[in-house]
Amino acid sequence: MTLVESTVTELTLKYGKERRQLLPILRGVYEKFHYLSDESMVEVARQLDISSAEVFGKATFYSFLSGSPQGEFVIRICKTIVCDMKNKKLIVDTLENLLKIKMGQTTHNRKFSLCYTNCLGLCHKAPAMLINNEAYTDLTPDKVRQIITSYKNR
């Protein structure tokens, strides 16, 4: 069994093979591999006995599921209006300089990815970002530097 096959099998054992378990299963695959490869989507389709086009259609709908390889830590910076007004540009510049990549890119060592996201529901503490599931708020360039240093050492 390949790693993809065994991962999907584990997930279908945990959640079941009904269509309504598709999103939790895709999330599980994503968490393991940091992206949804074509191979993994075909395997999910096979085990759930639905067409792979259906799986592909579902996967591409959601911004938290990516079809291309992402870093171990995905940094999502809010670009919606309040964070925009509170100088998210400065935060983006700081991150791009620190990681030496542009928005939408992943570092060579596959450790970090940078992307934009819409309102994180943290507007009263703008600007805000997520690193995987952790929220960081009231960001300043100094704060961002400290945060990134702590992640680099993980």
Added chain:
Amino acid sequence: MKLSLKKVDLILGSYSNEEYKILFEMLSRNSDEILKDLIESGLKGRGGAGFPTGLKWKLCAEAVSDDKYIICNADEGEPGTFKDREILDRVPKRVLAGMALAAKVTGAAKGYIYLRAEYSFLVNKLQKELEEFHKILKSNNIKFNVEIFMGCGAYICGEETALLQSMEGKRGEPRNKPPFPTTTGYLGKPTVVNNVETLVSAFMVCRIGPEEFKKLGIQGSSGSKLFSVSGDTPKPGIYDLEFGLSLAEFVDEFGDGDTKAVQVGGASGFCVPRKKFNETTIGYRGGLTGDSLPTGGSMMLFNSSRSMYNILRNYLDFFAEESCGQCTPCRIGCQQLKNGIEAVKKGEKDPEYLNQLLKLSDTMKITSKCGLGQSVANSFSSIVTNFTEEMIY
């Protein structure tokens, strides 16, 4: 000026370990009485659409089926809204209590919390709360089970039928209504979909009684609600305010002295310019004087240093990205509105062109399938007509 803006502390206040004890006292009442209280209270949904909560539960209760579901809509994605996160974090027992009441009244045995992916950091705490909740339900012989269902980053999944599609393993594309979820919801079964805050409000209505609840707010918009205040304000945060306040009062309290406009109800809501602060009240339509605005509680303040053009372009970016693309007026319309205002700003199109864009947004209002496409015109026309110069120069 005398302030009639009234702060209360209903939703988040005096939270204790007694919440479940109070719940069980309520659960010993009969369902009709609970429904009567809710209907009597005039409580309306806090998710934005403002549907009467008592009626929603009643419709689901009357639907005949062995399986029914209670879904807590915690997809909170409207720009400028963050109260549901705060509620789930600070008073989770009350959310679960509201769900248990809905289950009792409708006869549902299963519930879900549809939690947006962005709020994953809440999961561990919520899971612990669920364990305690289930243990206590079990020891009281009540059959109701709640699970968390994680979203995956799509604003449209907050729309109740898109949410159901998403839970069923399909793309989050809104369905036609009718049929409504109360009869044909999750897996085709009768389902109550309620906003997080609505569930807590329902619990609190039963707790303080409809009479007390109605003393808050004004007729037609009873009660208080949580407002998420952000933008150019010295005190951003969450505030429980009685309905019926005027925007002038609101700005007096929360503005920075230089407020040019307030966006009420997020990107899908309306932008109110300073000259209309006095005549605008916050509440549901009907029963209010002047221009009254329904709201999910997002209040974003902008001061005179802000470009209204940039603000509108930011919203349109948001809608163009978050449109599910299922129907043409919304899919193409959002793009065209965005390209259109950019062209006018650059001088590639005459200012006259703005009128055509306004017509387009009106068309979207009539022809789009769901609330996303239908409400783009709210912010579009309120910004373009009140701040026309800023769109051109």
